[in-house]
Amino acid sequence: MSPKASGSAIRLSVPSIGLEEEQAVLRVLRSGRLVQGPEVEAFEAEFVEATGFEHAVAVSSGTAALLLSLRALSVGPGDEVLVPAYTFIATANAARLAGATVVLADVLPDTLNLDPESVAAVTSSGTTVVIPVHQFGLLADVPAISAAAPRASILEDAACAAGICTAQRSAGRLTCFSFHSRKAMTTGEGGMITTSDSELARRLRRLRQHGMGEEEVEEAGYNFRMSELAAAIGRVQLRRLPGFIEKRRQVAGWYAEGLRDLDWLILPDSSDTSWHAFQSYVVRTTSGAPVTREQLIEQLRSAAIECQPGVRPVHQHKPYGESAKTPLPVSEEAGNTSVFLPMHAELKREDVKRVCRSIRSLTLGSGLDT
Ligand SMILES: Cc1ncc(COP(=O)(O)O)c(C=O)c1O
Structure with a gap:
C-alpha cells in the first residue's frame, strides 16, 4: 500500500503508510472530533510507554517543539542558546524566535554531533541552554x-531520533522529536516533547494552547496543538517504528557493503548501530577525492536517483551571518562535502545496489574503483 517510486526513479525519502494508518484517519474523520482529543491523549500515553519519559506533550511540528521548550525554560532576550553550526536551520531559528542570541559550536568530524571541546570554548555565563542535536539519527x-x-540546561533536539532516544539514554531536561514525513515515523507534520519534570510538562501544555491555564490565560502562548488525525496516524507509526528502524539499519548495512572500500567517500559512523536511527544516510567526499560533491550529485540525478546536498551550516544562512564567533571548520567542511542518499524503509536491496553502482561508476576505469 505504500507509495512507490515513480517510474524507475529511486526516491530520497518515502513514508511507509499502509492500511492501518488509512483506517485510523477514517476513524477520526467519522468521530466528529478533529483536534486535541482522545487520540492525542492516547498517543502521548503510548509515547511515554515507549520511551520511558514521565511526560510527553504532542505538538504541531518539531520546530514548534523546540520553540515551546525554550519558552517553557523561560529563555528570552539576554540569554545565549548554544547550537551546533552543522544542523538543520530549525534548531537555530527556534532559539532566535525565542528572543535568545544564537551561539554556534563546531561538531566532531566522525559523528557530526556537537564537539564538547568547542562547546566549552564558546560557553559563557550567559549561556542558559545548550541544544545537542542527534544529527541524522546518531x-x-x-x-x-x-x-x-555545566550551568546550562540541556534541550535535546531528537528530531531525527524517535525510536532510539529514550529516557535511559537521555540527559536533557527536555527532548524534542519531529514526525515530519521524512522522519522514520511520521504524522505528516507533527512533534513531541518529552520530559520527566512535571512542572515543565504543565507549562508546555499551557503554552501549547494560547497560554491557557485551568481558569484563564496565564501567559502569552501559541496554537501548537496536534490534530486528532495526526495523532491517530502517529499511534500506528509508533507501533511500527522498531520495524522501520530495523529496516533502515539494514539499508545502511547494504550501503556500507557497497561503498566502504571507496577511500574517497566517508560513510556515516556505524560503529554501533544501536545508537543510530538512520533517519538520513549522509556520505561525504574526502578532501582529496577524485570527484567533487557536485559531480557525485550530478551523476546520481542523471541516473534517476534522488539525492540532496547535505545540511548548510547555520552561519552560511543570511540571518545568521554574524553568529560565527569562532572558526567552525568541521561544520564548513561537512557543509561543502555532504550528500543525502536515498534512505527509507521501502528501499529494496536492488535499489541500494543501483545507487552504489552509480557512485562507483564515477571512478570506474580510473584505477580508483577497487
Ligand atoms: C535537527 C532538526 N531539528 C528540527 C527539525 C524541525 O522539525 P519539523 O520539520 O518537524 O519542524 C528538523 C527537521 O528536519 C531537524 O532535522
Missing part, C-alpha cells in the same frame, strides 16, 4: 556536552 554524547557547559 545519538550525541549528551553527558560529555553537558559537562562542558
